[in-house]
Amino acid sequence: MKLILFGPPGSGKGTQAQLIKERHGIPHISTGDLFRKNISEGTELGKLAQTYMNKGELVPDDVTIKMLKERLQQPDCKDGFLIDGFPRNIPQAEVLDQLTDIDIAILINQTDEVIIPRLSGRRSCPMCGHTTHVDWLEEGKKDICPKCFARLIQRDDDKEEVVKTRLDNYRKLTAPLTGYYEKQHKLKVVNATNDVESTYKLVDKVIRENK
């Protein structure tokens, strides 16, 4: 299956993508994670991407598209994949349509009132990529990854003012993808709840109905 997950920053795309990967065995491609990997490795691509990401802006299309094309050519993608964070505007969606035929595009919806406190409490593991929230971590172990025990970090772009720019850019540039995929009869909308497993049940239902 070839799936896309899109939605506002902090709506839970990465969290649901981890579960889909574990439970359906579909490779998970996150353009945000690919950029963060390049940043942590100090590559030229990472240095360039960081200047945009820290402001909450999109990384230029030519750079992002080249990186995604290379990732899709890897052997694990030959039977399908789940892309989280691409496309993020109409030109990227048009390029993806030239590269491959997506089965469904799942919009993970969430309101700003939920997103802002969520992102400011988000913690990420630089070692295994696990994402969690401070409220879910045990007292005394708030900075320890529950999966691999590495030290958790807070993303630079999870500061409140940057989150607001990301939300504005989502509305301006990414939200129009709703109409784009609706016209192609590929749009599936999941209204995320405040519980990961009940949101997953909705996502899983959509995937099973379209397999």
Ligand code: AP5
């Ligand atoms: P990216 O990494 O893709 O960030 P994003 O889309 O802004 O999304 P997030 O990762 O912040 O949130 P999410 O929806 O995955 O939520 P999560 O599951 O983590 O991109 C970062 C940057 O890279 C962009 O701003 C841009 O600069 C650049 N970039 C990436 N792709 C690009 C592209 N195609 N073109 C150009 N530039 C690009 O959940 C958030 C929090 O909520 C977590 O703490 C989680 O534990 C918690 N949570 C999740 N689900 C629930 C739930 N159901 N109930 C309660 N809490 C929950």
